[in-house]
Amino acid sequence: MGLYESLLRPALFNLDAEAAHNLALRAVANGLVKAQSTKQEPSIHFGVTFPNRIGLAAGFDKNGVALNRWKDLGFGFIEVGTVTRYAQPGNPKPRLFRLPEDRALINRMGFNNEGADAVAKRLEAAHPEIPVGINIGKSKVTPIEEAGSDYEYSFRLLAPLADYVVVNVSSPNTPGLRGLQDKEPLDALLAALRDQDWKKPLFVKVAPDLTLGQLDDVLEVVAKNKLTGIVATNTTLSRDGLTKDPDIEGGLSGAPLTGIADGTLEYLRTQGDPSLVLIGVGGIMSGKDAARKFELGADLVQVYSGWVYGGPKFVSDLTACTASTSEPVRRS
Numbered sequence: 001m002g003l004y005e006s007l008l009r010p011a012l013f014n015l016d017a018e019a020a021h022n023l024a025l026r027a028v029a030n031g032l033v034k035a036q037s038t039k040q041e042p043s044i045h046f047g048v049t050f051p052n053r054i055g056l057a058a059g060f061d062k063n064g065v066a067l068n069r070w071k072d073l074g075f076g077f078i079e080v081g082t083v084t085r086y087a088q089p090g091n092p093k094p095r096l097f098r099l100p101e102d103r104a105l106i107n108r109m110g111f112n113n114e115g116a117d118a119v120a121k122r123l124e125a126a127h128p129e130i131p132v133g134i135n136i137g138k139s140k141v142t143p144i145e146e147a148g149s150d151y152e153y154s155f156r157l158l159a160p161l162a163d164y165v166v167v168n169v170s171s172p173n174t175p176g177l178r179g180l181q182d183k184e185p186l187d188a189l190l191a192a193l194r195d196q197d198w199k200k201p202l203f204v205k206v207a208p209d210l211t212l213g214q215l216d217d218v219l220e221v222v223a224k225n226k227l228t229g230i231v232a233t234n235t236t237l238s239r240d241g242l243t244k245d246p247d248i249e250g251g252l253s254g255a256p257l258t259g260i261a262d263g264t265l266e267y268l269r270t271q272g273d274p275s276l277v278l279i280g281v282g283g284i285m286s287g288k289d290a291a292r293k294f295e296l297g298a299d300l301v302q303v304y305s306g307w308v309y310g311g312p313k314f315v316s317d318l319t320a321c322t323a324s325t326s327e328p329v330r331r332s
């Protein structure tokens with residue numbers, strides 16, 4: 001058992017989950033967290049060079065406060081956000097919960113973030129040395145019918161500062177947001193963003209709870225608007241796979257999500273255009289889980305809950321297990 005499992009994790013897990021998260025993020029930002037060296041295996045995706053294919057998922061460093069540090073922790077890329085047009089406090093606390101028996105988290109953060117202007121300033125000054133994605137969402141105060149202009153504002157400001165942009169329409173914690181995954185609203189939103197800056201690689205992040213018919217619609221709209229790819233998946237509303245349903249509202253991530261997220265990824269790879277770039281995320285708790293995502297057709301993967309449970313050595317464990325994984329399967 002390493003230092004993280006024996007000492008640090010118990011200390012952090014004694015704190016309220018969000019307080020522990022904030023403490024860990026501050027420690028990372030101040031260079032206090034060290035990781036083992038990570039096996040680097042550069043690869044090029046959508047014209048961008050990634051030192052390795054393991055990224056930090058959106059939501060951990062929402063405001064990009066530790067941007068210059070993620071490379072030293074072994075990550076091959078980082079996704080900042082979700083960022084909204086307006087700064088907002090998010091939902092009332094408590095809003096982040098650990099389920100250690102199930103190696104899972106439930107969150108209903110509600111896009112707490114400093115807003116597009118503040119994050120843009122931080123990105124301008126940063127030297128992350130690894131590719132940076134920007135994940136954008138809708139501000140709570142903006143009515144769903146005006147979502148397009150809200151996303152457009154953040155997109156115009158942040159896209160030039162990032163290597164790729166993710167349109168988040170899959171958080172369960174902003175009322176009405178997931179409805180933007182439906183065919184017509186998604187088409188309107190993506191067409192508007194594509195018209196803004198076509199040169200920036202654009203992704204949409206989907207929920208693991210979509211039906212196959214809904215995934216077909218997403219694939220159709222993604223192809224029509226010539227998106228670069230899809231991030232699959234966000235957290236789930238399902239409570240399957242838990243030893244006991246804790247009756248907590250929010251999105252579930254971690255081990256119980258693995259199968260559902262893998263199923264979504266596999267469907268998108270087998271049904272989507274072979275050129276589609278897929279970023280696989282959801283329930284990667286071990287090197288084996290990451291290797292399976294690549295086998296199912298992910299080009300890149302991201303982690304969140306696994307990193308919380310696994311600690312600083314998690315990324316090097318993953319790169320060790322996945323370094324020799326062959327190129328993603330592309331079935332047409």
Ligand SMILES: Cc1cc2nc3c(=O)[nH]c(=O)nc-3n(C[C@H](O)[C@H](O)[C@H](O)COP(=O)(O)O)c2cc1C
Nearest residue numbers: 057058059081082107233234253254282283304305
């Ligand atoms: C506390 C917390 C906050 C999150 N915030 C965001 C977010 O702001 N935007 C987003 O797209 N996903 C967010 N996510 C979802 C993660 O990026 C990821 O898709 C999900 O947790 C599944 O991966 P995992 O099983 O490795 O945790 C959040 C997840 C957690 C646990």
